[in-house]
Amino acid sequence: MYRYIIKRVLWLFPILLGVTFIVFTILYLSPGDAASLILGEQATQESLEALRNQLGLNDPFLVQFFRYAGDVFLRFDLGRSYINNREVLGEILQRLPNTILLASLSITFAALAGIPLGVIAAKKPNTAVDNGVMALALFGVSMPTFWQSLILIIIFSLTLGWFPSGGFSNPNQWVLPVIALSTASIGNIARITRSSMIDVLDQDYIRTARSKGLSKKKVVNSHALRNALIPVVTVIGLQFGALMGGAVLTESVFSINGLGVLMVNSIRTRDIMVVQGSVLFVAFMFSIVNLIVDILYSFIDPRIRAQYK
Amino acid sequence: MRKREKLDQLAISGSLTPWQEVRYAISKDNRALIGLAFIAILVFIAIFAEFIAPYGMREQNLQNVLQAPTLQHWLGTDDLGRDVLSRIIFGTRTSLVIGVSAVSIALAIGGVLGLVSGYFKGIIDILIMRVSDVLLAIPSILLAIAIVASFGSGMFNMIVAIAIGNIAIFARIIRSSVMTVTERQFIEASHALGSSHFRILTKHILPNVLSPIIVQSSLGIAFAILAAAGLGFIGLGLEASVAEWGLMLSSGRAYIRTQTYLTIYPGLAIMLTILAFNMLGDGIRDAFDPKMRDR
């Protein structure tokens, strides 16, 4: 068991290094020149060259990469912004609470709504209820988050006036963004719960339990659901990644000062260090969440537990 | 009727040719059929946009901006007096071109990697899978954002950015299908008969992984269209005079209080298109899943 966990944790580091390499390479190849960005439109050739040397922009690619990776992994330093000279990590951490709150509220809401919907559908497969729930789920996964956000604003904020159209500092500002961001995940979770539940209900031990005279309700709730949730946990982990991506758009629609808005704004101002740092940060978070999910999985899945006894 | 029953028989015994299997799957699932029909309509619109659209893509009228829907302009006019319906019709072409090209690139590269990985196994497999682990660790929309942010917007960069985010997913899916197929007896028999790797790959394996490829392509196109619209929405998309749904949404957003139709219709077009591709993909997948088929 612990061997498995240690193996998974150790495997995280090459992945993170690989992610750093990819993100660094993409932004390294960017045609923009950081020095002229910093010095502005009136800079002289000599001052540009001096700054490039000072920032190490004239060094070979690999030297630059290992310097950056060294800063990231050994000193937890993502560098400083080219625009306002602030520490990138500080910029990220300042906005992180909003994004974490948005993402965790959304994933919680998605699980609370998606799992029961999936169970309801699975209990009566191929009936009108099942078809109805699955049609809803299909609409959910096909809904563009940013469009849904705008529609929610039109209906609930501009027309009915029930919720504010932006900000994230108090609970009634959470409602619309959380609904918008969780819709696709609700659909995905409902679908996977349904199919996993149908699988489980079909298994011998459930049939045995049923034939022993246990009520269907009891079988579903106590036996089947626990086993059916195993793949659902994985999907929730994967949904977190999709959610972080969706948060970029949701945050900018609802003017939430989070990582997504930081990213979009720094793309607009071409603040490469911030773009690089925040993409990296989110990828790291995503990897770590998936690691935790995998470890959780190993605790609840008897097969992995048996394999690494 | 008889043909249908025969197909059912063949399907259960697993002796349909791959293409027959896909057609069978589509015919068995209403969702897939509806999705396919809608996609056919979209393709038709995209090809014949010039003839269908009542106005030109860039045809402006500064004297008639922001008009609510009327008989002349069924979906109203935008901030430059352009016909919204016509822009949505031309936008179909933009979206399909981006979706199909991005998925084709991802499929070509991911497909080869997945085939090689699943077929040869060993060190090549490990290498390819570890690289795909890394790629999958970056949420694909963020990867696309980073690429477009770095290289600049525009059609080509956008397609490449979305494609790269999908390569690893295709590689994974095709690898696992290949692995299932290679365990089957007829491949072993071919090996025994001395067929070359290339022959086995192209003649036996490729056709047999067709259905997962179609399923993933369909879902992939849906994702690509969504991603393109999302990039357009945050200002990383195409240039403004091109009709693109995400861009239309983002410029309509300034008028969300007074001209809601500028927000509603382009978004509806995005949603319906994604829905169609999802329906097709889901439908085929479910029809192929033996567990689903029994029910």
Added chain:
Amino acid sequence: MKKLSFLALVLLSFTALSACASSEDTILVVASGADPVTFDMHATNDIATARIARQIYETLVLQSNDLELLPGLATSWSEIGNNTFEFKLREDVVFHNGDPFTAADVAYTFRRASESPTIGHIIGAIDPDKIEVVDDYTIRIGTKYAFGPFITHLAHPATSIKNQRAVEEAGEDYGSQGVVGTGPFQFVEWNVGEKVVLERFADYWGEPAQVANLEFRTIRESNVRVIGLENGEIDIAYDVAPSDIPVVTGNPELTLINTPNLGAEYLGLNWASNPYLKDANVRKAIAHMIDVDSIVEAIYNNVGTQMTGPINSSVFGYNPNIDPVPYNEQMAQDFLAASQWPTGGFTLRLYVGDNNAERIRVAQVVQTQLEKLGINVSLNQMEWGAFLAETRKPAEESVADLFMLGWTTVTADADYGLYPLFHSESGPAGGNRTFYSNPRVDELLDLGRGSIDQAVRLQAYQEAQAIIAEDLPWVFLQTRENVSAYGAGVEGFEHHPMGSYPLAGVRKTN
């Protein structure tokens, strides 16, 4: 568990915040579309920063709303020869950190400023060797050459007087923390991406600020700012987008204020990147195709008026005797027919930055209009910084045939509005992105810059404008206006043509 305690923390801080608001201190909340960059005024030159900095810092010279030069931290000044001025300073001024304001601070500020590459075009004429502290309240500052608009430049926010001790204590972080000035408000905190909080400075030498607290919020979308105004979360919204003007004017609770500023919009015609735009007939054809009135009406909701030349009427040196280029498609066809390419058939690359929705719309109008002449236009929408870099490339690398840009003559003096843009020696890096070159214009601009006789300068600038309007390196579009809106209860809010508005005199009655 973690999540729960985090939630509790959020709730707690929320209650703490609302407790603050209920105290009797007045807070004036101002919403702006962009985050400030840094309050180190030597490291940036952007309007979002200037709007806040203006409340914190002061300059030696003040410019009134009518652009008259008034005493600021300097009570008087006089020319003493050798391109040098002597300034008498106020003696009753203290910095926010308690230090008294003296000539040493002024010397420190200008020496430090002269090392900054970012604001070189504003203070570049100052010779650091000619900065001389005479006594605590007298200082001499000289320029490298005769520089007509020198005193005007000393009203620019980039020349805000800093405190040496504060700058050195904060080190590399000066600008994001430890900000110290002499203005009516002092810096409290900056929540990046969200808000900057200032409070009334009790020891201010002048009239104390009317409100106790000032909060600048960053809200990117204009319509979100207006919604905030409507529900009372915000008192003043800056930069109301044309699309939101009807919403504001339709609401009796809100007041719209729009006043011309010193800016103008233009379509640049590049003379170096292609053979076509060197032909005056092609340039005239293009200019006649652009319907500025309709653009102003449809895209800008009637904010702004058509320009006749490169600078607008409130700038010193303006020439009122130039006729506008009329919109006339027939004349456009005729001019093109007289050119080397009578039916068009060539392609021009049009560049536009992606940070300005209206400009992007105008670019699309230009594209469609020129296509009517048979001139193909490829639209290149670029991220703002990349756009600036692209249009600043030297002649041999230049590809931006047409570009959409604006210029604000912040000093309200024609030198600032013409020299960088039309003098052949400025080059694209200095602002002459069209590679315009006319020896007579160069001569006139040199004359205006080198003279301190305002009559001579006026004549030189007026002639220069007439020539430029004839040469058409730009299609002159419209003047820019500052558009703000404020809610009921706000009194005393006025615009300043510079685009940054003093707020110390603004009251809030409810």
